Amino acid sequence: MSLSPLAIVLLAVTLLLGVGFYGLLVARNLIKLIVVLQILAKAAMLAFVAAGYGQEHMGLAQSMVAMVIVADTVVAVIALALAVQVRRHYGTLDVRKLTTLRG
Amino acid sequence: MALWTSSLHPFLWLIVIPVLASPVVYLAGRLAGAALARWLALIALIVTCAPCVLAAQELAANGAATFTLGLVQLQFDGLSLLLAGLALGLGTSVTLFSNAYMRGETGEEKYYAALLAMIGVMVGLGCANDLFNLWVWFEAMAVSSYMLVAFYRDQPASLEAGVKYLVQSAAGSVLVLLGIAAVFGATGQLSLASIADSVRQAGATQATSAGLLAAGALMTVGFGVKAALVPLHTWLPDAHSQAPSGISAMLSGVVIEAGLIALLRAVSALLGEGDAVARFGQLLLLFAALNMMLGNLLALKQTQVKRMLAFSSLSHMGYMLLGFGVAAYTGQSAAAQGGMFHMLSHGLMKGLAFLAAGALLYTLYVAKGAHGPLMVNDLNGAARRYPLAALALGVAVLGLAGLPPLVGFMSKWQIFVGGFQAGDTLVALLVIFAALNSVLSLAYYAPLVNAMYRREPSHAVRLGAAMPPTMIVPLVVMSILVIALGVWPTLIAWLTEPAGQALLAGW
């Protein structure tokens, strides 16, 4: 099987997704978790580009990727604001310390 | 720009008014004080009820209405009406309730602005008829709720809840996006209707159907995070218990339901006919069983009122899933309609429960500047000082447990009828499991009610503040609705029936 560009990009999507999942499971620093969320979002953007490429609908794909970029940046901003507040009130960014709510 | 001048259908106002009112409320609050923001938000929502009635009438007369801008279409069908009605009704109650509850909090005007925007985009979510558009509304709903969950940003627990909610939501959102990309890549379509068409007609190739399968899984899990399917639910008890009580009511009463509606809308477009639908139904039934079991057992262990209610939301999500799962698995219209009815009745009852618990939390703690959790023991003897709030909470939780003459009984009944009509042993057993779960839920609701009617009031109750009338009004109205619909369930059939049909039309 010869690798088509599409196959390579799809591979990248799934790999980024895997890396992102791994990060979600092991990262303990809240800000690093936000980095991981960004990686996951990149996987999604790449998936749209791949889909647009495969369907020859790149304009549509691009518009969606642009939306995702913007929405994701907004989420990142809010997440970072939350992280700053967490640091202020918990004295740490370690999510393993954020376990007062359980059970 | 002819697009802009096309005549605006009434349902568009349901989205436009709250979303446009949001910045106005914020600016009014900044410039003229929070009092203006409070009342302006309420007025905006009440004004929105007028187009809601119009849209409902139009729907009944002419069927689903659409609005197209470019390639993207909004469609107002029964499902949209249900979500819009729920969001607007509960939203109005919450706004009125928050009037006293949030008074004097820092950032009060932002609270109302975000709440309004959330209501607007939720209506939009219900109308979305395009996969990517659905996601944009969905994400907007999520973004507007992040701040509301973590609103008490000086409290560590609230921040913790916000962090968990945000991270899990965002992860779910990425999965949804991947799913949409997979659909787009497999079919080249984004509009739900044309996706469904191409799935049915094209005699899908191997590659396409595998891609759609992956998309279905990704979207189920992605939207499932918001709909709190077990084991994706872990954010819910934290967020629902830590948010301001009005927001807890919104989250539990509408937002998770909106997640479920998004899930059903998106995935049902991919399924085509027959086998895949049944398999999806099985999946929903599996989640239904998990949700009911885990939600009830864990609620049994809770000593904080709001956290208990949050876990009970999980089990009620299970009942809805049971209804929809049966509908998908066997094509039962009664079950689909029952699921819709339960969605509505859960929104009503859980909203009422959170508002009543919030009213008590307010009078016992918040009004005095303390932010403690409301423990079951704090409610001891609450009925003597706050008879209406205690009655409302009692009505709400007993209704949630499915006791007549409250609406929860009738909506569960309808789901169960659908389940039995399916004539499938496994489904029937699951229905009996659900009924047993209802019995189990009494084991934590009943002590709560007992505590409120104790003669010896707790310290907190004895020293509690007076309850402002703006809190009592929504409680009374919603309690009356809970009882009225429990006695005459078909009063609401005009809302649930088209919603059930709209859902089944996709299968």
Added chain:
Amino acid sequence: MVELLLILVIAAVACAIQAIRAERLLNSALWLAGASAFIAMIFYSMGAREVAIIELSVGAGLVTVLFVFAISVAGDESIEGRPAVPRALAVMLAGLCVIGLIWLLRDLTAPTPTAASASALTNALWHERALDVLAQVALIFTGVIGLLGLLAEPRSAHAAETHTTPVEGSQQKIAARATTESPLELQKEAARP
């Protein structure tokens, strides 16, 4: 084209891995910027020219600045100790998900356009998908409100409260309730998890 893509993909994934492995947050953010840049290049080579530029400026530029800013406020804390989820389990779960998806999507690579077809972003964005844009405006607005809500300093005299450690915070909470409750209930309060 294939070779170039392969290199870019490997580079992007490697950057992503490094972003997770990095000890210091600042490095992590920089590796993320790197990944973003490579992904932008992938976009470009696939024909998504406009969003490549957006990604480069927003993803690699703006977001990195935001991260650096946040890290400078929150502090670059190094956290010792094992993660909650055992690494092996994490690798297994993530790996299985990847394998499952690859297995499902393995045939989806069939249509191979001869040339990358660049089409105008603006038409799609402003005409075909205008409704998305409108919804996006609501999203951005609520995001701004959220940011303001989360970061704004309290107006009232609580300012002193904001720099307390968690232990003091919970003591304050108890103190606030102390005026209203008996000592017995207070002990219970303190014992609550």
Added chain:
Amino acid sequence: MAAPFITLTIGLPWLGALAVWIAGDQHPKAQHALAVLFAVAGGLSGLALLTTTGAEVAIRLPVGGAFGDFTFVADGLGVFLAVIATVIGSLAVIFSVEYMKGEAQLGRYYAFVLLFIGAMAGLALTGSLLLLFFFWEVTALTSYALISFHNDDPKAVAGGIKALLMTQLGGVGLLAGALLIYAHLGSYDISAFLAGADALPPDLRALIAFGFLAAAAAKSAQAPFHTWLPDAMEAPTPVSALIHAATMVNAGVYLLARFFPAFESVPGWSTAVVIIGMVTALLAAVMALVADDLKRVLAYSTVSQLGYMVFAIGCGSVLAGQFHLFSHAVFKALLFLGAGAVIHAIGTRDMHQMGGLGKHMPLVRGVFVIGAGALAGIPILNGFWSKELILETGLAHGPLWGYIGMLIGAGLTALYTARMVWLVFYGEPRSHHHAHDARPAMAIPLVLLAVGTLTTWLLFGPFGALLAEAVPGLHEESTLDFVTKVVSDPATLLALGVVAIGLLAWQQRSRLSPIAAGLRALEQAAKQGFGFEAINRFVARMTRSAATVLQRTQTGELNWNAAGIAGALLIVLIILAGGGTR
């Protein structure tokens, strides 16, 4: 014709509940008056229904959708139970005026009693399975609220929740049965089901039959669900004990009687009913023999007598079961009210602290002895006739072992009745108390019920006629024929002999002490509820420990939460990709 009276019988008590609640706890006098007014009016309207019975649907409210039509029918069986509920209910309310004087939260008390009465009437009069279940659950809700009325008493709260959970658990059987019927017949109409039951597949009919049996057993406190009723005696007063013991438990017997024609031919069902009835009658009688709490003795005795009724239905005689229900409702109401007067006077329920009360309370003693005589089956009191009818039915149509078991039960009943009366009213006072006789508000219902206990058996003929139209295959006979038949039957002498042995055994209790010592183990077992209590506790503990285990999975750690997402994705992928087909 019957429509207005049906509406009134259900509606008046409910309206009264609303009125009492609105009147507010600041005006106790008004609350008492309103409650009595509405309850008595409801009772009168119930009595008026007796003149308008008919098997046709009297009220039909089409609701539509999955809810069918809400229908009400005033046939003999239903009207009979409605009359029992409303009349005994109104007596309970009248009695409460004295008993609940000065209690806090009267509004809540009366509202729930009246709600209960209305729901009970609705349960009896409805013709729709959905409404049947609806009212069934409302009675459960109100009885829970009444048992837990004293919310500060943890035993009362636990008793209420236990009653609620256990009856609800059984109710699942009714729910499943009703839904199965609807799924197959497309209608909730009870008469349609009774007519079309034979057309249903046999295994389906068996499922429905046993589901209904479970519901009836739970509601009527039959084994193995009987453990809730004694704990329900924590209710504030004998009045609500009366609601439970003399009224609500009848719903289960009613359910069996109502659906008996449809289930008669289900293999094994009748035998199961006979076994449940007999086992319950015997176990509860033994437990009544060793209990020390006056209300508990009465509660166990109720369970035991309900066993007789269930047994009768299992043997094929709805008439015998319902006739005993009628007698029992009257004499047990008398006994409960009498016990209430005693407890109200001296402030304890422990029979070992009573004794010699007869001297201070001659009226109460007099009526109580009449009621006890009926319970024991002493001739010419109403309990005698109905019990004889059951025993003869058992001999004629039931298995022989069943008959023998019930005979032993009759002896035990006589024994524990004698013990109870002796401990309370005779012998030397065992503690200091200043008992006073019943005051008028208490005395009136007591005397009325005593008169009833002496005379209601005369109504056998009309009673049979009342039921005949509702129960197919029931042959009516006049009171005179019935009396002659019972008196001339040799089995009557046998039964009377057994009763006499029971009474004698109490008389000679000092001589029988060696035997009693041998029965110590049995007594211990009885006090533990024969292990059923342990089963309840076991189930509760298992549930809680399952919850504890699950709780540990909720770590509150964000990373584990994320692992949940990854895991769920994996599972969904597997199910969707490889999952089974329909």
